[in-house]
Amino acid sequence: MLFNSFVFWGFFAAVLLLYRWLPHRSQNHMLLVASYIFYGYWDYRFLSLILLSTAVDYVAAKAVASSQHQGERRTWLVVSIATNLGILGFFKYWGFFTAEADALLQAMGFNSALPVLNIILPIGISFYTFQSMSYTIDVYRGQTKPAGRFLDFALYVSFFPQLVAGPIERSSRLLPQILQPRTVDRQAFHEGLYLIISGLFRKVVVADNMAPIVNSIFSRPTSELTAAEVMIGVYAFAFQIYGDFSGYSNIAKGIARWLGFDLMWNFRNPYFAISPSDFWRRWHISLSTWLRDYLYIALGGNRGGRLMTFRNLMLTMTLGGLWHGAAWNFVVWGVYHGLLLIGYRIAGLDGGDSTSTNKMSQFKRVLLIVLMFHLICFSWLLFRADSMEQITGMLATAGGGLGWTPFVTYSATMLLLFAGPLLVLDYVTERKNDLYYPIRTSGTTQIGMFAYMMLTLIIFPPPATQEFIYFQF
Incomplete structure (x- = not known):
């Protein structure tokens, strides 16, 4: 069952009704x-x-x-x-x-x-x-x-x-x-409602509207693409996979709140990370902490000197890449993230996360965020590509002329229209350091937020219902 299907919500309504009486x-x-x-x-x-x-x-x-x-x-x-x-x-x-x-x-x-x-x-x-x-x-x-x-x-x-x-x-x-x-009080219901609505917005409005753009670009021969189309395809996939997976995690957490459970946060505004380690403290947190606690530390962690630490980081991230799928591009994706972690450590740029480095100037913070975002976007090319040949072909195309086309204009407009509000929401919660901040604001602000999300769900349905990307893992 898909969370974004009527079948699931009929199923969940029956579960919730029985649950209250038992x-x-x-x-x-x-x-x-x-x-x-x-x-x-x-x-x-x-x-x-x-x-x-x-x-x-x-x-x-x-x-x-x-x-x-x-x-x-x-x-x-x-x-x-x-x-x-x-x-x-x-x-x-x-x-x-x-x-x-x-x-x-x-x-x-x-x-x-x-x-x-x-x-x-x-x-x-x-x-x-x-x-x-x-x-x-x-x-x-x-x-x-x-x-x-x-x-x-x-x-x-x-x-x-x-x-x-x-x-x-x-x-x-x-x-x-x-x-x-377990009990479900008014606060738990309110939190669950916000998580479910925001999760559906992330999945249906953002991710599923990015999917046709991404699929169109990645399904075409690289010889038919322009540099601008490759870039817009990577940017679109960055927000497709983020909206898709964080949307699932939000809905799962919201449903659990309505049942009296409190699941862990799996995402904390990952595109505002300033370093690779900061990114992995924010993206798929349950997996990154699992790999840290049961693999990285078991291998020796940061004990045994710098070279052993680098070895352990590389092994952990390579196996983490392989966890995602049985294909060479996932292995390369893991190796790339291992190299990022090692490279930032060698350069002395991995000293903390963006909430703890209070002495950092705002200008430097923004530069580090922009740099990290684009390094992550490159990794999404490795992740999304169907083969190593497609990766090399798209990289070669990206190095050519820009080749701005009407399709790029349309795709960029869609990206701004759907991913823009998501980034604004993340920016607000990042600044307040509170993922529940949107429901701690005034009643008028909350009504406006919920109305916007519900209207976009109605007005901008995706061309086709998409399965959650991480179902394949």
Whole structure:
């Protein structure tokens, strides 16, 4: 089900109606059933993968917590990690690696007979396997206690607002909310309403109206493009992916607020970052902190000297790129971000984020923001391209004459019309350092804001409904 579909809102209305009438334990049971219906609506067969991951991690965490022998505890941890990575690896990466190995062997003159399979990628598999696996790791580290009831843990893994595209919640944060009775007061309802409306605005008005521009440019041969079209395509995709993913995260958080839950923020105005590390404190926060806590620190973090730190950064970002998809452009995208982190550290430009560097002049801050935004836009070219050949072709085209066309004029107008208000909203919340600031203003301002968002949803529907981009990960 898509958050931007009538089917979902009919489903959610039924869930909300039942939820209000049920006691706490029955609420959890109903939410678990609803979560499985939500996921099974796409393809019920893949519910077995969620159930497998849930069952293995529930048993493994119990065994880890009850065992007094370090070797046995480590064995159960390995079982959990191997199961989750095995599921993820087979469904997401088997086809990619076997195809690449087959091509390499044939290039070396061998007659390869590797089994290359066309495997359907289960929606959201990267999110729920990481969430479930982190629970066992946290129990092993003593940072959380194992769930007492299997059904409570199953709800933690499959909670439908954030099941297929995050945020990737930690057990120490979400499980206690499942175990305790929940209430929805006026403030929670108001926050949820703002998050849902603003999320739909980001997704439907901004992202889905950028999609036809992006698709038109990236579907054409690079020889037919001009430099201006390449640039406008990259800018449009920057706001498509941001509106799409932050829109999903806002809607997920808003829906959860109406159910009495408080999910983590997954975005904090990322295009106002002044450095790569600042960007990753703002973009897909649940993944960046997951990679930091379970990969970067496990590799040694910044211990062991500068070269080891650079190695750990590069490995973390490369694997983070591969997490996004089984293709070389995602690997290159991860390597690029690793190089950015290393380069800024070497240059001494990665000393803090834009909210803590109060002594920085406004002029320097703006320059760093503009520079970082364009470095990120270049990374979106690597991310969006269909192949390495398309990347090199578009880069070659971008280095040629500007070639301003009527299509560029139209696209630039659409970009200003839809992405402009989004940037204004982000600027206001950035200045106030409060993501809820728009609903702390006067009643008149709030009415105007909600009216604008609702009117744009009605007046500017996209040419076609688009799936959320991160569903493919």
